Amino acid sequence: MQRIKNLAKMWLLLTLATFLLGASTQSTARPTAFAAIDSSATDQNSSIAKNDNEDNSNNPNGDSSTAAKDSTVISAKKAPKTSWSDIEYLKDANNITMVDYKNLFGMEIGKVYNPNFVDDADWFLGHFENYGDYYLIPYDYDWHFYSDIAAPWYGCEAQSKGMMMAIDAYEVTKDHKYRDFSEKLLNGFNSATLNQDGWYLGVSAPNNNAAILNSQLFCVIALHGYYELTGNEMALSLFQTGVNVLEKKIDDLTAHCGTYYSLKKDRLVSQHQHPEYIALLSKLYSITGSAILKNTLDRWEQDYNTCTK
Template identity: 25%
Template sequence: MQKYLVGTEEFSFNEDPNGNLYPISLAFTLDDFEFYYEPVDKLGIPFKIYQSVGKQYNPTRVAAYALANYNNFVEHSCQRSRETFLKCANWFLGFDDARYEYHFDWEDLQAPWISCMAQGEAASVLVRAYRVTNDGAYLDHAEKSLSPFFLPVSEGGVQSQLGDGSFFLEEYPSNCSTHVLNGFLYAMIGLREFCDSCDSAKHNALFMQLIESLNNNIGNWCNGSWSLYEDPAVKGGVNFCTPSYHNLHISQLKWVYTRTETPELRRVISSWESGKNSLPVRMRAFWGKVLFRLSNRAQR
């Protein structure tokens, strides 16, 4: 509730012309390590205890920990953060097929399943491990991590289509995927960062297709000057973002805008920023979230 009242700067945008930093700031997670990353295993890799399924490694949790430590290493020359980052990168490297599966059922997804968000964030981690070590094995594994982006959900990939036929990448790739925006944008970041390190016509072409999809359909995730977590036309309900996720969407779109300065994205960023800074809009989002949760209980 407090974040709705006063706002939040969580997931702010890292403006870095040199492209060294991961573009989404995760420093706040290290400041509250116990909440975001405990417990950890004997190698220091975080896992999570779910109420419904018990102990599980969540690839996006590992990736966030890696990227937060990478930024801390770059900004503060912290060697301990460098070591932690590489431990997490090696955890991803340990999956020979580079498919970072979730081994539990989640809503209508049945184990094992993969996520565009996990695959994309892993690529962001592995590309940076390549930069730090100059070991080509990391870059090769980053490319393999992105392979599901080229396959439809029906063939074990994460690619789907929006209502207009545009390509989309699914955070939760089920038969009735709801087009979760933040996972799609995390995936786009990983894809582009791989392209920056290894010029690939195939990957560049997909990235440009996804840019076009976003430009043509960003209105699907707009409700006034607030962002939506998923496409309401598919979900069947209006799932307002929390203030943290709303700020994440703004930061992710700012990153996209650095790659393609389209007027539509600039307009949406401006609108969402005005909503972020408006107490009445934040409270409207709060009550919208409450109403959504009353009929759509979250799995824990």
């Protein structure tokens, strides 16, 4: 149980970093899409397309078995543009967290359920897409900040959150529906939607895939947490693959006084602005004992201590 809580805390840091990055770096690097969408990443899932009638029309099996879900978006009325600092976190009638983006940068998103902030396993059981062997957790709202992302879109953070909430519920209740659901979400990490040669995409949408460094760090940590709780060998294999990819690429993503945000390498993230990168890498090193990750961690910590804030 404590492990789940620790993962949730780390996930919260990661999610906040995703939102804050757009505001903190906008003046120095032009974002190409939400959370620095990496358009250079190969779109291995070109069949993804939103159908007007079926939220899971991209199901490769042609199965329209998406779980029934209530409306996840309450549109904002025309209002002056708002910014990151205006975002609020609310509770609905069932005590589920909603994010009120208001009229963030004129996008008119309003109140939505962002799965990254939902801490209720039963909510996830009602908000997923069924692809037979695996499930995906969608983000059911559009995002048009330097991008053109239409719902539904996906990411390994939402997948990790749903998976960990479900296995946590199983640990508490011993109800096998939660364990079975978590395994279907685990299988989603093997899908072309989320898995790009062992890099678990932070954002996956038609022509807008983002291979994000902090998302990879968090999601491989979550996979290891799932393995520790369940002994699931697939989770261990996915974890090891994700670590291997990180070991190959993390040095190239490290720059003086910061890191590149994604594999596209078009945005630098200051260690002082986002120390949670160091926390995530430190956690992963404590799990793996990897000399490669330790060398990078030492560089990041040195930059944090010596670079100008």
